[in-house]
Amino acid sequence: xxxxxxxxxxxxxxxxxxxxxxxxxxxxxxxxxxxxxxxxxxxxxxxxxxxxxxxxxxxxxxxxxxxxxxxxxxxxxxxxxxxxxxxxxxxxxxxxxxxxxxxxxxxxxxxxxxxxxxxxxxxxxxxxxxxxxxxxxxxxxxxxxxxxxxxxxxxx
Numbered sequence: 001x002x003x004x005x006x007x008x009x010x011x012x013x014x015x016x017x018x019x020x021x022x023x024x025x026x027x028x029x030x031x032x033x034x035x036x037x038x039x040x041x042x043x044x045x046x047x048x049x050x051x052x053x054x055x056x057x058x059x060x061x062x063x064x065x066x067x068x069x070x071x072x073x074x075x076x077x078x079x080x081x082x083x084x085x086x087x088x089x090x091x092x093x094x095x096x097x098x099x100x101x102x103x104x105x106x107x108x109x110x111x112x113x114x115x116x117x118x119x120x121x122x123x124x125x126x127x128x129x130x131x132x133x134x135x136x137x138x139x140x141x142x143x144x145x146x147x148x149x150x151x152x153x154x155x156x
Contacts, residue, residue: 049155053081054134058114058124062142063093069144070101074108078151082133083108086124089115094142 055073059066066085073083083105085098095113102109112131116123125139136154140146 049078049080049152051080051136051155052134053078053151053154054132054137055081055083056086056125056128056132056137056139057083057142058086058121058128058139059094059098059142060088060091060119060124061094063097065143066094066097067101069140069142069146070098070105070109072144072146072148073140074101074105075148076146076151077148078155080134081108081151082110084110084112084128084131086112086114086128088119088124089113090119 057066057069057073070083070085085102087095087098095111098109098111102111110131112128114124114127116127129137138154
């Protein structure tokens with residue numbers, strides 16, 4: 001009985017090792033060149049976007065990087081999204097950057113002031129969540145670099 005169990009366990013281990021090795025080999029070779037990577041991508045759907053997005057950006061003492069992130073988000077190739085920047089009531093520098101970005105793109109960017117104490121990201125996000133208009137809510141850090149195609153890919 002013990003011999004049979006041992007043989008079964010060895011066969012299962014060998015099978016799992018082979019699957020793992022094949023997966024690692026595939027991953028390494030799929031990403032080796034741009035043409036190999038393109039061959040492994042999901043099929044693109046030509047459908048028109050159907051979803052709307054609310055993109056939350058909690059920012060605290062992020063005045064050095066926030067403007068670039070907001071510019072990146074507003075350059076999205078998707079037609080239906082909003083950017084909601086959440087700043088603390090005690091952070092005038094970050095609020096100034098957020099409001100300047102909102103003035104440049106008022107149809108896309110809104111600024112929400114979080115007056116909760118103590119300050120933390122969950123409280124800031126909870127403050128803005130009821131104000132979201134989109135069907136899908138995404139959260140970005142203030143220093144993120146976002147590909148303009150991201151929302152289109154998520155929508156498919």
